[in-house]
Amino acid sequence: MQKLLIEGGHELSGEVHISGAKNSAVALLPAAILADSTVTIEGLPDISDVDTLGQLLEEIGGTVSRDGQDMTIHPEKMIAMPLPNGRVKKLRASYYFMGAMLGKFNKAVIGLPGGCYLGPRPIDQHIKGFEALGAEVTNEQGAIYLRAKELRGARIYLDVVSVGATINIMLAAVKAKGQTIIENAAKEPEIIDVATLLTNMGAKIKGVGTDVIRIDGVPSLHGCTHTIIPDRIEAGTYAIAAAAMGKEVIIDNVIPQHMESLIAKLREMNVNIESHNDQLYVARTKSLSSVDIKTLVYPGFPTDLQQPLTTLLTQAGYSGVIIDTIYSARLKHIDELRRMNAEIKVEGGSVIVSGPTQLEGAKVKASDLRAGAALVIAGLLANGVTEITGLDHIDRGYENLTDKLSSLGATIWREEMTESEIYQDQNT
Numbered sequence: 001m002q003k004l005l006i007e008g009g010h011e012l013s014g015e016v017h018i019s020g021a022k023n024s025a026v027a028l029l030p031a032a033i034l035a036d037s038t039v040t041i042e043g044l045p046d047i048s049d050v051d052t053l054g055q056l057l058e059e060i061g062g063t064v065s066r067d068g069q070d071m072t073i074h075p076e077k078m079i080a081m082p083l084p085n086g087r088v089k090k091l092r093a094s095y096y097f098m099g100a101m102l103g104k105f106n107k108a109v110i111g112l113p114g115g116c117y118l119g120p121r122p123i124d125q126h127i128k129g130f131e132a133l134g135a136e137v138t139n140e141q142g143a144i145y146l147r148a149k150e151l152r153g154a155r156i157y158l159d160v161v162s163v164g165a166t167i168n169i170m171l172a173a174v175k176a177k178g179q180t181i182i183e184n185a186a187k188e189p190e191i192i193d194v195a196t197l198l199t200n201m202g203a204k205i206k207g208v209g210t211d212v213i214r215i216d217g218v219p220s221l222h223g224c225t226h227t228i229i230p231d232r233i234e235a236g237t238y239a240i241a242a243a244a245m246g247k248e249v250i251i252d253n254v255i256p257q258h259m260e261s262l263i264a265k266l267r268e269m270n271v272n273i274e275s276h277n278d279q280l281y282v283a284r285t286k287s288l289s290s291v292d293i294k295t296l297v298y299p300g301f302p303t304d305l306q307q308p309l310t311t312l313l314t315q316a317g318y319s320g321v322i323i324d325t326i327y328s329a330r331l332k333h334i335d336e337l338r339r340m341n342a343e344i345k346v347e348g349g350s351v352i353v354s355g356p357t358q359l360e361g362a363k364v365k366a367s368d369l370r371a372g373a374a375l376v377i378a379g380l381l382a383n384g385v386t387e388i389t390g391l392d393h394i395d396r397g398y399e400n401l402t403d404k405l406s407s408l409g410a411t412i413w414r415e416e417m418t419e420s421e422i423y424q425d426q427n428t
């Protein structure tokens with residue numbers, strides 16, 4: 001087990017290349033199950049979620065080969081292997097095996113997913129969708145059992161705008177008989193990416209990127225090659241790091257239109273940020289202004305950048321208020337930031353961050369992926385050395401974080417933990 005060490009106070013400059021989007025990757029790979037022939041996904045990020053999904057595809061009989069950022073999946077010999085336990089618990093997106101296997105085999109057994117703890121993360125809307133398509137769904141000892149004689153298109157209104165439910169219902173519906181209409185669908189760019197793959201596989205999908213998606217079922221889907229979109233959350237994390245410590249940072253391989261809410265907020269904070277083609281240019285300014293932030297579904301401010309932005313707000317004058325309307329309990333970074341001298345209060349559903357504050361290096365723990373990102377940015381800002389544990393979370397979503405930040409001039413490295421450090425870490 002390793003820990004991450006950061007000696008703070010070093011300016012960032014240079015160029016960082018953004019990897020493929022985690023939240024697309026984790027849906028594109030299960031989507032390959034639906035094809036009858038070979039699917040290649042190009043530009044995948046080198047993160048543990050992708051490794052785990054590759055292994056799960058092999059568990060159900062797929063042949064999977066990896067060539068750098070590309071993964072080729074041969075689905076011909078896949079079977080409806082039950083996956084009630086094991087790897088499915090390591091990540092959130094294993095829930096996409098429900099929709100994809102139901103769509104392909106009319107049955108699936110998938111253990112309830114893991115992933116970041118952000119407060120309760122129900123999947124009732126996914127299940128409502130599967131049932132509307134004709135599946136019988138039961139929860140037996142922590143695994144979801146899905147069975148259908150045949151899937152038939154249906155009109156499904158999502159009570160909550162959900163990325164996972166929108167994609168999962170698309171996966172289950174693309175081969176169902178007749179038309180499926182998803183109303184109050186989510187509009188995230190990753191959903192469009194998945195629909196693009198499915199369309200290239202032969203699916204008939206209209207309206208993606210709006211809140212009504214229409215799917216006309218087709219009897220079979222074929223293989224294809226698909227290139228993933230860049231990760232707007234990884235790009236946003238580097239943009240926030242550059243706003244904190246950047247002399248001049250170029251963030252390469254981004255779609256700026258996917259990042260408008262963040263760019264607007266950073267400008268409101270007085271950060272120097274410009275976009276040009278597929279690059280962002282970011283530099284810190286002498287004084288940052290506080291802003292208030294409310295996370296919303298896309299195109300609103302993403303909940304996945306709420307925690308990193310909290311760190312930046314500790315550097316801004318006066319007080320900024322953050323309200324996470326998607327995951328109100330996504331707050332586990334706060335105590336850790338307080339250990340580093342941050343002044344943060346939680347009142348009702350509001351997080352009030354005061355600043356500017358000189359952060360101090362400390363031993364802290366990443367309780368989830370973006371809490372980890374928030375702590376890394378705090379480490380870049382802090383006096384002295386910050387030690388971060390809980391790297392398994394960070395490794396789920398950030399490719400080569402240490403190398404990417406080192407190449408920008410950060411002093412950051414990983415070290416093996418001693419047995420007593422591991423013991424202490426596991427008991428705190």
Ligand SMILES: CC(=O)N[C@H]1[C@@H](OP(=O)(O)OP(=O)(O)OC[C@H]2O[C@@H](n3ccc(=O)[nH]c3=O)[C@H](O)[C@@H]2O)O[C@H](CO)[C@@H](O)[C@@H]1O
Binds near residue numbers: 160161
């Ligand atoms: C793998 C992946 O893509 N993860 C992303 C995805 O998670 P995920 O797909 O799990 O998040 P959702 O969009 O489904 O969740 C949005 C909100 O809907 C609620 N909800 C969701 C489903 C459901 O059946 N019932 C229900 O009540 C959730 O509790 C949450 O409050 O979108 C989140 C919101 O942008 C991001 O933080 C995650 O990074």
Ligand SMILES: C=C(OP(=O)(O)O)C(=O)O
Binds near residue numbers: 022023093114117370
């Ligand atoms: C919450 C996240 O991921 P997951 O849904 O995979 O847990 C995230 O990417 O910030």
